[in-house]
Amino acid sequence: MSAITLKVNGRTHNLDLDPATPLLYALSDDLALRGPKFGCGLAQCGSCTVIINGTAVRSCVRPVSSVVGAEIVTLEGLGTIDKPHPIQKAFIDEQAAQCGFCVNGIIMTAKAFLDKNPKATEAEIQQAMSGVLCRCFTHVRMLAAIKRYAKGIKA
């Protein structure tokens, strides 16, 4: 075990962890965050995605020792129920979920991509989303929500 300092959603947390612990475990179990989720533990589905220094990162395979000092943003860090972030609002407006378990991976992946590539074409958005899954297959609405958000950035 080691002293590990994590900066999550603008707050600093001092934790005592095995340095090899994947970031997801620290976020879910030590910080009790509900946004990033365990889906596969293999970086194959996107469920655990967080944004670190502006880039989407699969937290299930990223050791905590490698993100000390980094600015980590989770789904909770974007907006709240009363004041959702524009991409969260886009998902509400499009009613883009069924079970909702994959929403974290979809929103965080899309946001990181579109914030860096605000003029992305539809094909580029699809390419960016080619590594995330939704098993309820709410694809039509989720892609509509992502496009709605992208339109807002451009405007």
Next chain:
Amino acid sequence: MISRRDFLAASGALIVSFSIEDRPAAAQVFGGPATGSPPPNQLDSWIAIGADGGVTAFSGKEELGQGISVAQAQLVAEELCVSFQRVRLIYCDTALTPDQAHTSGSQSHPTNFNHGNLAQAGATAREALLRLGSERLGIPVDQLVAAEGFIRAASDSSKKVGYGDLIGSRKFNLTLDPKAKRKDPREWTVLGKPVPQPDLPAIVTGQFEYVHNVRVPGMLHGRVVRPPTVGATVADVDESSVASMPGVVKVVVKKNFIGVVAEKPWQALQAAGKLKVTWTPAPPLPKQSGFANHLRTQPARDTFLVNSNDVDAKLAGAASVLKATYFHPYQMHGSFGSSCAVASVVDDKATLWSATQAVWYQKSSCAMVLGLKPENVHVIFKRGSGCYGLNAADTVTYDAALLSQAVGKPVRVQLTRKDEMAWGENYGNAFLMDERAGVDAQGNIVAWDHESWSPGLGNRPGIGAPGNVITGTLIGFRPAAFNPRSPAPAPTAFNNNSNGVPSYLAGRFGGANKGTGTIASERVLVHNVVSPFFTGPLRSPSRLQNTFAHESFMDELAARVKADPVEYRLRHLGHVRLRAAVEQAAKAANWDARPSPRAGNPRTGAARGRGIACVAYEGDNGYAAMVVEAEVDQSTGKVSVKRIVVSTDCGPISNPDGLRNQMEGGALQGMSRCLGEEVTWDDEKITSIDWRTYHSLPLGFNVPKVETVLINRPDEEATGAGETSITLAAAAIGNAIFDATGARVRQSPFTPERVRAALAERT
């Protein structure tokens, strides 16, 4: 112990704001062992009205992401004449809600929205409030109306009394009145309108509490160590191999069940990986490559669904006879999040937080797993990752319960991806299907013969069968017994729950047509055999597989007689609602009426085609049709679906947006299943164990346009709606491939290899 009534009184302040997020905290506080569910014939079991007039409703049908919680709250608001926001819905807690068995089989809508249960409770409560209002106001009931939480005089809205004043926090003490009048769907103001999902703001902001997020004071974390190969048994466990690892609390071994409990989840995972276990292997598995023929040779339980006893004679006299064999693989629920549960088993009492689709069966079967009295087991449903039938939610609840009992503290267990896919869930059944039909000189079908072989093992745990899922079997319970039977007895009544009977058959019993079709010479024979893998009701179980064969074969017959596939279907359908579903889907898709395959299409490169399929789901539980436009790359065999149009008739529509969401998701999930999803195995183990080896279409694939056609039937009964569109995708896509290329793919999924093989077989 705190009673349900105390719970209601305590929660009264919360009734004004609808939030399912309020529920878990309250349920945990009052979560003592269950004394039994409230009696379903009592109004107070379903509806409670708080002092402020807010309505709390209790249901035994749970939210899985399919939208039923929204529709149920709409129903209660409608019948009680209050706004949607005034209704708070509590579902599937064995201490609080009526026992409605499981949430499955497209039964929630028909069960709670027609003439019993929640719907009738709402109507009974409204009429009771009108009577109470009549006494209070001194005005006859027929001169009163219920509106916005008040009973008021029809002629003078100033003469009114609120529900809270009439009954607030007191019991109705009434039995459900079967004569209480449901509102006419034509007068609906809350039902029938699109209502947004109340949970969604919490979900998209990371505030929603799934079962994975349940945290109980003093909770430890467990991981299971499953057999490395199918049927392997424990020879030896070396507990010392992990004894010195940080955080390890206990290694738990019970027959072939092994688990590790640790202080933190990462520690439990590490220890589970390091634990030295010696396993005794089981005999090798049947080869996957010859599995279809393997099924034909197994001892079987045979059942006739229909048999007019003249099929062989009619086929012998037919102008032309067509035969085809179809194969559908085992497929996975493949839930996005691996399954998780939290259990607190202390002394002789257990509280389980579970995403099971059957809290009451989990209660009774987990009592057997733990050796406790069922009344001492309390199951609280908590949403998990989308399930679609029987993922590992039940088995992981047993896992958590066993580990908690062993350490005497609450334990949370989350499966690994491999454990979920290889040793967790009950797969959707494989199916081998032979179709044979004869046509007369005019091209009309004169006889149809269908025979299927399907392997099964286990199922939902039910009331007393923990061995129906893997953990129950590992600790020594047996799966449901298999009793071979051949020959099949003569069928005595029509039951098309499995859609084993094609829609085009008459289903003639007792001198009447019970089916949806016109073909009177009919035989459907089902062979159930034993599966090497656990199986269960994956979304549209049997119905999807049978419909794939029937609707593909119907297309083959139409092509044989050079008929348009829509016209040919209508020619053999007698049922007005199924006919309408076909006609409306075809109209919305601007159906290109002509025989398939499409004349003049190129034999190389890209080719486009369209296909149709339809179903009367479970025979009479929803009517739907799907038109697909697809492009086939004839050099690679890759299939790209461009457009899906799907119609659905589920009776009176409760929530149009929720219905569309289900139709869209079902269409694409069905598309993913038929284009890539297949459980695979080698001689000893499952080899589809993650998202590289089990192929689910990702968010970024070229998503087709999906158009929905809602057919509202205010005068009909409510039917299921969540499993119709998925049932149609494989056949509709296969038929579009045929239309584009003239190649028929009779094995799902339609991988590029299989499509190329079918293209090579074209004459």
